[in-house]
Amino acid sequence: MSNAQGPAKPPTILQKIYAQRQRDVEVAIATPGTRPEELDAYLEMGLAPALTSFVARLMDNPSTGTISPSLSLMAEIKRASPSKGDIAPFVNPARQALLYAQSGASVISVLTEPTWFKGSLVDMHLVRRAIDALPNRPAVLRKEFIFSEYQIAEARLWGADTVLLIVAMLTQEQLARLYAYSLRLGMEPLVEVNNAAEMQRALEIGAKVVGVNNRNLHDFSVDMGTTSGLVDMVRERDVILCALSGIQSSADVQSYKAQGVNAVLVGESLMRAADTKQFIKELLAWPNV
Numbered sequence: 656m657s658n659a660q661g662p663a664k665p666p667t668i669l670q671k672i673y674a675q676r677q678r679d680v681e682v683a684i685a686t687p688g689t690r691p692e693e694l695d696a697y698l699e700m701g702l703a704p705a706l707t708s709f710v711a712r713l714m715d716n717p718s719t720g721t722i723s724p725s726l727s728l729m730a731e732i733k734r735a736s737p738s739k740g741d742i743a744p745f746v747n748p749a750r751q752a753l754l755y756a757q758s759g760a761s762v763i764s765v766l767t768e769p770t771w772f773k774g775s776l777v778d779m780h781l782v783r784r785a786i787d788a789l790p791n792r793p794a795v796l797r798k799e800f801i802f803s804e805y806q807i808a809e810a811r812l813w814g815a816d817t818v819l820l821i822v823a824m825l826t827q828e829q830l831a832r833l834y835a836y837s838l839r840l841g842m843e844p845l846v847e848v849n850n851a852a853e854m855q856r857a858l859e860i861g862a863k864v865v866g867v868n869n870r871n872l873h874d875f876s877v878d879m880g881t882t883s884g885l886v887d888m889v890r891e892r893d894v895i896l897c898a899l900s901g902i903q904s905s906a907d908v909q910s911y912k913a914q915g916v917n918a919v920l921v922g923e924s925l926m927r928a929a930d931t932k933q934f935i936k937e938l939l940a941w942p943n944v
């Protein structure tokens with residue numbers, strides 16, 4: 656297809672995922688039992704489980720209060736991805752979450768997108784159930800491509816403490832509206848950015864937790880300097896800064912720590928680790944874990 660501007664560009668992976676998720680949500684909202692009014696009724700009945708504070712949990716890790724405070728870990732459950740294909744398709748998310756929790760993770764991120772990541776709300780719910788009774792349990796993040804209040808209500812009902820809002824996918828009006836709705840349900844979102852303009856948009860809505868994705872979601876390229884390049888924009892602000900994607904070694908983590916980054920989100924390298932606990936021990940170098 657072409658127009659006056661020349662041939663139409665093929666959709667990026669982010670656009671493809673967004674289009675598929677719109678179709679998925681249309682089916683869910685038309686299905687008896689999961690219509691929006693039913694989700695609202697469950698929320699009004701107080702059926703969503705108790706929340707833990709994402710912000711408080713991110714500020715707390717096994718090195719908090721020591722002479723060498725380090726950054727916090729958001730540990731991800733990731734069966735597959737568009738860039739890598741299958742990573743750990745047969746993982747038991749509940750068991751993996753327990754390993755993460757026992758290793759000192761502050762947050763457990765669960766990809767719930769089914770087509771490219773092979774995730775689900777069932778995975779997230781079972782993660783929540785597995786860690787629910789632990790003292791000072793990690794917060795649960797619904798890692799999703801969110802464009803509607805409906806997905807945030809689903810997240811809250813199925814046990815999330817926070818949700819991901821990807822600035823690149825949303826208009827500023829949508830971003831502000833979804834951010835406000837998430838706060839109304841008691842969840843401070845993780846707002847994801849990939850460049851200075853997106854960081855500016857996140858700061859404009861008053862985001863308290865901002866994640867810089869080192870992975871460009873349009874072409875899959877990973878640049879670990881993406882986070883470093885945006886650190887100065889939040890230095891004097893009351894913002895928790897997180898580095899997302901591509902983190903594989905303690906050198907990566909130490910470098911972000913030195914730059915003032917507060918947390919790292921790690922998926923693939925944790926899912927591929929032969930010994931998850933040992934890997935986290937080496938990666939984060941927290942005392943007493």
Ligand SMILES: O=C(O)c1ccccc1NCC(=O)[C@H](O)[C@H](O)COP(=O)(O)O
Nearest residue numbers: 736737738872899900901902921922923
């Ligand atoms: O991981 C991908 O290939 C991907 C492609 C398109 C959109 C999102 C994608 N990943 C989501 C994430 O942000 C990562 O799962 C997360 O940051 C962890 O990254 P990693 O440690 O590199 O697995």
